[in-house]
Amino acid sequence: MSWSIPILRIAGIQLRVHVTFLLLIGWLALGSAGAAIFLLLLFLCVVLHEFGHAFAAKAFGINTPDITLLPIGGVARLERMPEEPMQELIIAAAGPAVNVIIALCLFLTGGSFVYPPTPSMRLNDAILTINVVLLLFNLLPAFPMDGGRVLRALLATRLSYARATQIAANIGQACAFIFGLLGLMNGNYMLIFIALFVYIGASQEAALAQMRDVSRRFPVSSAMVREFRTLPESATLEEAVDALLATSQHDFPVLGASGSVAGILTRHDLIAALRKNDPSIRVGDVMRRDIPTVTTGTRFEDAFRIMQECNCPAVPVLDSMKRLVGLLTPENVSELMMVQSASPRRRVA
Numbered sequence: 001m002s003w004s005i006p007i008l009r010i011a012g013i014q015l016r017v018h019v020t021f022l023l024l025i026g027w028l029a030l031g032s033a034g035a036a037i038f039l040l041l042l043f044l045c046v047v048l049h050e051f052g053h054a055f056a057a058k059a060f061g062i063n064t065p066d067i068t069l070l071p072i073g074g075v076a077r078l079e080r081m082p083e084e085p086m087q088e089l090i091i092a093a094a095g096p097a098v099n100v101i102i103a104l105c106l107f108l109t110g111g112s113f114v115y116p117p118t119p120s121m122r123l124n125d126a127i128l129t130i131n132v133v134l135l136l137f138n139l140l141p142a143f144p145m146d147g148g149r150v151l152r153a154l155l156a157t158r159l160s161y162a163r164a165t166q167i168a169a170n171i172g173q174a175c176a177f178i179f180g181l182l183g184l185m186n187g188n189y190m191l192i193f194i195a196l197f198v199y200i201g202a203s204q205e206a207a208l209a210q211m212r213d214v215s216r217r218f219p220v221s222s223a224m225v226r227e228f229r230t231l232p233e234s235a236t237l238e239e240a241v242d243a244l245l246a247t248s249q250h251d252f253p254v255l256g257a258s259g260s261v262a263g264i265l266t267r268h269d270l271i272a273a274l275r276k277n278d279p280s281i282r283v284g285d286v287m288r289r290d291i292p293t294v295t296t297g298t299r300f301e302d303a304f305r306i307m308q309e310c311n312c313p314a315v316p317v318l319d320s321m322k323r324l325v326g327l328l329t330p331e332n333v334s335e336l337m338m339v340q341s342a343s344p345r346r347r348v349a
Contacts, residue, residue, distance in 0.1 A: 144201030172202030224326030233284030
């Protein structure tokens with residue numbers, strides 16, 4: 001995630017803090033040290049909550065590259081979505097289960113639920129209250145909260161994944177509307193912000209499910225770009241700039257001396273290299289080499305998963321002779337989805 005700062009790595013998972021979270025901590029610290037400490041305790045519990053998701057996903061062979069702390073909570077980025085509804089149910093429930101365990105341990109040792117929180121409350125009461133609030137908030141049946149994912153997983157045992165997602169997303173958007181209305185009536189800007197967050201999250205989840213449903217029905221050749229520019233490894237940055245300005249491409253496959261794909265030059269990497277003002281730099285020095293390839297016969301669903309796992313800007317498509325014949329980008333995925341949404345019976349060649 002952009003604008004996030006890596007702080008440490010735990011069990012192979014990179015923990016990141018978004019700059020807006022640091023600004024929020026600083027702003028609260030100026031007004032009240034107690035408020036800043038309370039917020040730090042809150043996000044410590046959020047981190048443990050997200051690691052609950054990550055460790056549950058690991059049990060099903062799904063890695064979590066990173067966890068990012070935001071002002072609105074935490075985000076554990078899974079390398080792929082679970083395949084079975086029960087897997088998603090367990091992964092979604094693992095986070096709230098962590099909050100239940102923490103709250104229960106504190107209750108058994110004398111902690112109490114105190115709401116609203118007060119500056120004079122005891123530390124164990126504060127942590128118990130935080131975990132109860134996190135539990136209740138996350139169990140709301142609305143995307144992108146865990147309750148929305150639990151609801152989808154339960155619905156998906158009887159309905160298609162896409163239909164289950166749409167129902168859960170509709171419920172999430174209804175919850176967002178209620179939050180927003182209550183926020184406007186009471187002048188509660190935080191509730192309005194949460195309403196926007198929930199509405200956008202539900203919409204994105206529905207779009208992702210539709211994309212996944214469409215991707216299962218077509219090979220990669222249905223949506224790949226067939227007309228594109230390539231660059232040799234030995235090309236200068238000036239030549240790369242010419243290609244960038246002369247086309248609508250943002251990412252360029254880079255070919256080695258044998259004509260095989262050696263990597264991808266992204267617009268971001270090109271601009272970063274230009275800032276060094278070094279004429280000796282070649283495309284091969286700044287391109288990404290960790291780019292996987294797929295074939296024309298690869299299922300679109302598998303290629304989409306590969307793109308997500310490697311966080312690739314584009315994936316080269318090879319034919320049976322290992323020749324570069326296409327390029328798959330997020331824009332292609334979106335366009336195929338829009339075409340199928342507008343004309344479901346249309347067959348994409």
